[in-house]
Amino acid sequence: MFENFITSLMTVEGFAFYLFSFLTIGLFSVTVMSKNILYSMTSLAAAMVLVSGFFFLLGADFLGVIQIIVYVGAVIALYAFAMMFFDATRDIKEKNTNSFVVFLLGGMSALVLVLMFAAPIHSNDIQALYPMTEGVGNAQDVGMVLFTKYLVPFEVAAVMLLVAMIAGIILAGKKMNHSITENMEIDNDAKDEIMIQKDKE
Amino acid sequence: MIGLSHYLIVSAIIFSIGLIGVLRRRNLLMLFFATEIMLNAVNIAFAAISHYYNDLTGQMFAFFIIAIAASEVAVGLGILIVLYKKHGSLDLDDLASMRG
Amino acid sequence: MENLVYIALFAPFAGSLFASLFGMKEREIFVGVVASILIFISFLASALLAANLYMTGEVIHVRMMDWIAVGDFNVGFGFVVDHISVTMMSVVTLVSTVVHIYAIGYMDHDRSFNRFFSYLSAFVFSMMILVMSDNFLGLFIGWEGVGVCSWLLVGFWYHKEDKPKEENPSISPSWAANEAFIMNRIADLGMLIGIFILYWNTGSLRYDEVFAQLPYLSETVLAGAAIALFIGAMGKSAQFPLHTWLTDAMEGPTPVSALIHAATMVTAGVFLVVRSNPLYAMPEVSGVSMFIASLGTFVAFYAASMALVERDLKRIIAYSTLSQLGYMFAAAGLGAYWIALFHLAAHAFFKALLFLGGGNVMHAMNDELDLFKMGNLKKEMRATWLYMGFASIALAGLPPLAGFWSKDAIIETAFNEQTYILWFMLVVTAGMTAFYSFRQVFLSFHGEDRHTPLGFHPHEMYTFALVAMFPLAVLALITGWFMSAYKVFIYHIGESVQYEMSEHTHHLAIYLGLLVIFIVLASIAYAYMKYARTGDKAWKRDEAKEQGFFYKLLKNQYYVPKFYEEFITKPYSMISEKFWTGVDLKIVDATVDNIAKFFYTTGDKTRSMQTGNLSNYLNWMAVGGVILLAVAAVSAIFM
Numbered sequence: 001m002f003e004n005f006i007t008s009l010m011t012v013e014g015f016a017f018y019l020f021s022f023l024t025i026g027l028f029s030v031t032v033m034s035k036n037i038l039y040s041m042t043s044l045a046a047a048m049v050l051v052s053g054f055f056f057l058l059g060a061d062f063l064g065v066i067q068i069i070v071y072v073g074a075v076i077a078l079y080a081f082a083m084m085f086f087d088a089t090r091d092i093k094e095k096n097t098n099s100f101v102v103f104l105l106g107g108m109s110a111l112v113l114v115l116m117f118a119a120p121i122h123s124n125d126i127q128a129l130y131p132m133t134e135g136v137g138n139a140q141d142v143g144m145v146l147f148t149k150y151l152v153p154f155e156v157a158a159v160m161l162l163v164a165m166i167a168g169i170i171l172a173g174k175k176m177n178h179s180i181t182e183n184m185e186i187d188n189d190a191k192d193e194i195m196i197q198k199d200k201e
Numbered sequence: 202m203i204g205l206s207h208y209l210i211v212s213a214i215i216f217s218i219g220l221i222g223v224l225r226r227r228n229l230l231m232l233f234f235a236t237e238i239m240l241n242a243v244n245i246a247f248a249a250i251s252h253y254y255n256d257l258t259g260q261m262f263a264f265f266i267i268a269i270a271a272s273e274v275a276v277g278l279g280i281l282i283v284l285y286k287k288h289g290s291l292d293l294d295d296l297a298s299m300r301g
Numbered sequence: 302m303e304n305l306v307y308i309a310l311f312a313p314f315a316g317s318l319f320a321s322l323f324g325m326k327e328r329e330i331f332v333g334v335v336a337s338i339l340i341f342i343s344f345l346a347s348a349l350l351a352a353n354l355y356m357t358g359e360v361i362h363v364r365m366m367d368w369i370a371v372g373d374f375n376v377g378f379g380f381v382v383d384h385i386s387v388t389m390m391s392v393v394t395l396v397s398t399v400v401h402i403y404a405i406g407y408m409d410h411d412r413s414f415n416r417f418f419s420y421l422s423a424f425v426f427s428m429m430i431l432v433m434s435d436n437f438l439g440l441f442i443g444w445e446g447v448g449v450c451s452w453l454l455v456g457f458w459y460h461k462e463d464k465p466k467e468e469n470p471s472i473s474p475s476w477a478a479n480e481a482f483i484m485n486r487i488a489d490l491g492m493l494i495g496i497f498i499l500y501w502n503t504g505s506l507r508y509d510e511v512f513a514q515l516p517y518l519s520e521t522v523l524a525g526a527a528i529a530l531f532i533g534a535m536g537k538s539a540q541f542p543l544h545t546w547l548t549d550a551m552e553g554p555t556p557v558s559a560l561i562h563a564a565t566m567v568t569a570g571v572f573l574v575v576r577s578n579p580l581y582a583m584p585e586v587s588g589v590s591m592f593i594a595s596l597g598t599f600v601a602f603y604a605a606s607m608a609l610v611e612r613d614l615k616r617i618i619a620y621s622t623l624s625q626l627g628y629m630f631a632a633a634g635l636g637a638y639w640i641a642l643f644h645l646a647a648h649a650f651f652k653a654l655l656f657l658g659g660g661n662v663m664h665a666m667n668d669e670l671d672l673f674k675m676g677n678l679k680k681e682m683r684a685t686w687l688y689m690g691f692a693s694i695a696l697a698g699l700p701p702l703a704g705f706w707s708k709d710a711i712i713e714t715a716f717n718e719q720t721y722i723l724w725f726m727l728v729v730t731a732g733m734t735a736f737y738s739f740r741q742v743f744l745s746f747h748g749e750d751r752h753t754p755l756g757f758h759p760h761e762m763y764t765f766a767l768v769a770m771f772p773l774a775v776l777a778l779i780t781g782w783f784m785s786a787y788k789v790f791i792y793h794i795g796e797s798v799q800y801e802m803s804e805h806t807h808h809l810a811i812y813l814g815l816l817v818i819f820i821v822l823a824s825i826a827y828a829y830m831k832y833a834r835t836g837d838k839a840w841k842r843d844e845a846k847e848q849g850f851f852y853k854l855l856k857n858q859y860y861v862p863k864f865y866e867e868f869i870t871k872p873y874s875m876i877s878e879k880f881w882t883g884v885d886l887k888i889v890d891a892t893v894d895n896i897a898k899f900f901y902t903t904g905d906k907t908r909s910m911q912t913g914n915l916s917n918y919l920n921w922m923a924v925g926g927v928i929l930l931a932v933a934a935v936s937a938i939f940m
Contacts (some may be wrong), residue, residue: 017203021211028215032222037230051241054208056251060260066242070267075237075274079230082278086230086285090298092290094227103225105923110217112930116937128256144259146264157268164272171279194225194258198243224923227916293916 013057013132020053035091037083046077062139208249216242229281229291233274240270302353306363306380309346309390310433310669310899312339312832313397313426320419330405336418340425344394351387352812360384362435362885369438370679376506381435384794385642389432391648395776396564397425403657404556406766407664417457421560424450428565432572436497436506438557440573442726444489444537447566449824452482454561455553474552488543492573495529495564498522501806512579520585527589527627528581529776530573538626541600543863547623551615555660558615562622563653571629575645575798578638582797592779594634596724598730601627603859604735610741610855614659617741621696622652625708626733629726632711635718639791643784644707647733651695651704651777657770658689663746666752667757672744673842676751677835681759684767686746688774693742695777695819697735706781709814713916716813717806749839781806 008014029049046069048071050088055064130145146154219242222235244263251259285291316339320332350361361382368378370570376383383392401421408414427450456478502522503514517522532757534540547567556577559569574581582592602622608620625648626860632641663670665682679686696703699710708731715724752759761767792799802810807834832840846852855864 011202014203017207025211025218027215028218029231030232031238032218032225032233039226040231040234044237047238048241051245053213054245055248057250058208060248060263061250063244063248063263066264066267070206070271071237071241078278079233080276082230082282084281085227095294099225101920102221105920105927106221107218109220109244109923109927110213110931112927112934113213113216114210116930116934117213128254128258130257130261132255133256141257142260142264145261146290149263155267157265161268161275162273168275168279172275172282181229220923224916274925294914297914 014023016053016057020050023047024050024054037086041076041079041083044079045072048072057136061137062142082172139161203255205249209246212226212242212246212249215239215245218242227293229293231286231292233277233281236269236273240266302350302361303351303363304476305346305350306382307365309343309350309394310380310426310429310919312343312346312424313429315339316746317419317422317426320415320422323415324419324925326415327382328409330413330414333405333408333418334403336422337398340394340401340422341398343425343429344391344398344561347387347390347394350382351391354384354387355790360516372708373504376436378439379435379507380433380439382433383793385572385576386432386790388642388646390429393425393428393432393564393648395420395772396649397560397652398658399773400556400564401558402769403660403766405554406556406614406763407660408459408554409554409763416589417454417554417618419613420450420453420457421556424557424560424565425453428569431569434633435508436504437508437511440663441489441492441496444492444533444569444771447537447569448482448485448489451485451561453548454557454643457554457557458552461552472549472552477546477549477552478552481550482818483545483823484543485536488533491505491529491531491536492533495526495531495533497524497872502526508576515579515583522588522600523580523583523585527577527583527586527894529592530580531589532576534570534571534573535596537573538567538630539602539623540570540596540626540630541782543908544600544604544623544930545858545865548616548619548858551613551619555615555656555663558619559656559660562619562656563649567622567626568649571626571633571641571645574630574633575638575642577651578633578797579795581633582636590634590773592634593732594631594715594720594723595632597627597630597821598726600624601625601631601730603731604725605730605737607858608737609733610852611737612672614662614672614675614745616654616670617672617737618655618659621655621738622648623732624695624730624935625652627730628711628727628816630706632714633685635714635723636722637711638798639788639800640714642712642791643787644711647695647703647777647780650703650780651692654688654777655692655696657766657773658685658692658774661762661766662689662759664762666757669757672741673758674755675745675750676748677746678731678752678759679746682761684761688767688770690742691774692777693738694738697819697825698731701819703777703780705818708782710784711815712817713802713806713813714746714800716809717802722810728817728820732820732824735821736828739825744840747835749835769891775789813822840914858868872875 005018009018013091024047027043031040031047034043049068051071052064052067055061055067060069091146119141128148133144206233216239217236219239222238223232226232226235244266247259247263249262251257251261259266281291286299290296297301316336319339320336328847354360358813362379363381364377364379369376401418402937406418410419410502411417424447426445427443429443430833431440431447432444434440444607453621455751458477459475459478461474495590498504499511503511503512505514536543551559553561576585580586581593603629604620608617608624610619611620625644629641629644629648632638632644645683661682662675662678662685665678666675669675691702695704699703700706711723712731715721715727752900834840847856854860912918
């Protein structure tokens with residue numbers, strides 16, 4: 001077992017895999033555990049980049065690029081912008097759920113999943129539905145399948161993104177003229193449904 | 202050699218970390234982060250299976266999952282902002298308004 | 302001719318449907334009129350069919366449609382108009398027409414007038430199916446239809462209270478209806494078994510096909526079928542020991558009683574035996590036939606003895622029906638099927654007349670039926686008196702009225718078959734019949750006036766009702782004269798109904814007849830002496846005699862109803878109670894209750910999960926997810 005680990009560590013692929021694994025797991029753990037939103041967001045962004053490393057390792061170049069663009073470029077940026085509405089510099093104060101229960105559940109699920117995946121998979125009867133084409137780049141291959149077999153889902157996904165965008169703008173855009181982090185005592189006549197609470201500190 | 206199991210196990214561990222986050226944190230923003238982690242874990246599994254079975258379907262699923270994650274973040278953050286405007290907090294304990 | 306068959310069959314049905322349209326409405330005279338006209342149309346059609354059959358001798362078979370076709374089992378909805386069924390059809394529709402017209406007057410003040418006519422016509426329709434069907438299954442449908450309609454009609458005044466039996470020998474109509482229905486149900490099972498036996502062994506249900514196969518059947522099968530069918534006939538025709546429902550069924554409105562007794566219900570049993578005459582005439586089942594004859598004779602005597610002391614006007618007439626049914630079964634059991642059928646027809650006319658007259662009295666006396674409270678009604682109700690007296694003469698069997706001819710033929714048959722015990726009992730019964738029917742006439746219409754002191758002011762029935770009864774009186778008079786013509790008519794149907802007296806009996810017939818007439822006259826005279834005189838010699842109640850053993854025995858109907866109550870009804874209700882408290886409540890109900898309780902408690906206990914905190918919900922969801930995962934893993938391992 002251990003020799004196996006060592007020998008695979010000697011290869012480029014094995015080394016990269018283990019490196020990415022430890023890094024992503026560590027960074028994700030920081031994301032989940034950290035009290036500070038900024039820290040956890042940063043570690044999340046870093047982990048996302050490293051996840052794209054897995055994709056490159058697996059030959060899914062296009063997916064890796066998308067991962068970086070969408071997650072790191074768009075999603076994390078969105079979080080970063082959203083952070084401006086909230087007080088990001090402060091530590092989060094929350095009473096976390098009993099950690100014993102949490103780790104028991106998490107550990108259990110991890111254990112079960114690992115056991116399931118570690119079991120040998122009978123792959124003989126699995127037939128590739130859209131096999132990869134030899135000698136064609138991954139991006140081209142993906143494009144061909146995506147725009148022929150998955151055209152309708154693709155278009156639907158586009159519409160869904162549009163809807164989500166509009167929804168996000170409308171939800172966040174309402175009452176933009178009211179600041180929500182500043183002390184609002186000056187703005188006494190804001191008597192609409194927005195309940196503004198002072199900082200509890 | 203690195204096999205499919207390796208990737209799946211890493212994916213399972215990351216998924217469990219996400220699950221722990223979901224269970225442990227009370228801050229809605231952190232819950233969103235944890236959800237992203239779980240989605241990523243699933244993406245890794247899909248990409249790995251796609252690679253080892255030489256089938257593009259897994260990657261297709263990963264694309265759509267990324268699309269869904271992006272829209273979820275867009276809508277979810279909008280809702281978070283509205284909630285924060287209304288309650289001044291993102292803590293789930295403060296939002297316990299569902300008790301009948 | 303086929304159309305006539307359908308008209309005869311479905312006109313009553315149309316009347317029933319028409320009346321039921323107005324079932325919930327206020328009383329509408331035209332409903333009764335339309336129903337009566339439709340029955341009359343049915344009678345006309347039947348009469349035309351009878352005339353046609355008499356002229357041409359051509360039996361009509363009609364197959365309306367396929368009814369049940371499953372595999373080899375094939376029953377058509379078919380009807381036959383032969384000599385037997387046409388007799389029944391004519392009698393049934395004629396009596397029903399009169400009863401319908403009479404009921405318009407009798408039910409005049411009833412709130413449910415329209416409903417009554419829909420039931421009454423449905424009753425006639427069921428009886429028509431019963432007599433016209435060309436197979437046993439159709440007969441059974443009519444049989445059950447008659448049962449249901451009798452239940453509806455006997456219990457027509459279902460809202461009446463249960464009166465205590467000591468004061469007035471009366472029970473609630475709903476009780477009587479249930480009794481009639483349940484007793485018939487018991488007997489119907491026997492009949493159904495008989496039908497099964499026949500189908501099993503012959504592969505058919507049509508009369509002609511079944512009867513053609515009879516010679517090839519074993520003795521056990523024949524005897525089994527004969528006994529089972531007769532059990533059915535016993536229930537419907539109220540033969541001992543299933544007879545108690547008939548007198549209790551007097552709780553229904555009087556037109557219903559008339560219909561049940563004269564035409565539509567109790568005659569069905571006799572009809573069944575006559576219809577199945579090829580079966581009962583088989584030499585293999587002579588034992589069964591002898592039993593039928595003996596039972597019939599016994600019931601004739603038994604019912605007549607109970608009628609001797611009865612005070613209730615309608616019950617006396619009911620006993621007389623029972624007794625006459627006994628005569629019919631005696632004739633049928635002895636092989637004289639056509640005489641049984643002839644007596645059935647003659648009896649239908651004078652019995653309907655008797656009942657309708659009784660209804661007049663009841664109407665006049667504000668539903669009072671106690672003979673001891675009547676007396677000398679003839680001064681107020683002359684027409685009814687004439688009708689009742691006339692019908693009683695017919696019932697008692699004096700020439701030249703209908704009852705004499707048919708009943709005398711039965712008594713002669715018993716003599717002819719050399720069953721002298723039966724003959725003797727039938728002769729004695731004839732005397733008893735004369736006595737009780739005239740006791741009833743004299744007590745109600747003659748003697749001292751006992752009703753005026755009690756505050757009754759009788760009045761005669763509507764004229765149209767009295768006119769409607771007239772045809773019955775005529776028929777009660779003349780039916781007997783056509784006996785030999787009828788004999789020729791029915792002999793066409795086959796050898797099994799033909800019955801001739803021997804030479805020896807022929808010679809003695811005149812003396813036998815004279816003997817019976819003498820006994821009857823003597824009984825009437827005795828009844829007159831005892832009950833009809835006025836003044837010093839007027840009849841008085843004899844309390845001491847009413848305490849006597851025989852009087853009490855007869856008064857209590859030989860304690861048979863009491864026996865049923867003590868040994869069947871009470872144990873049954875006790876067992877039911879045990880099952881209710883022991884099995885139903887403790888096992889069946891408890892199971893259901895506990896299932897419900899389980900869900901209630903689990904819901905109550907798990908309600909604390911609903912804290913309203915999303916984080917808690919997430920935790921629970923994760924627990925569920927982990928459990929599902931574990932289950933998936935485990936099942937993957939073991940698959």
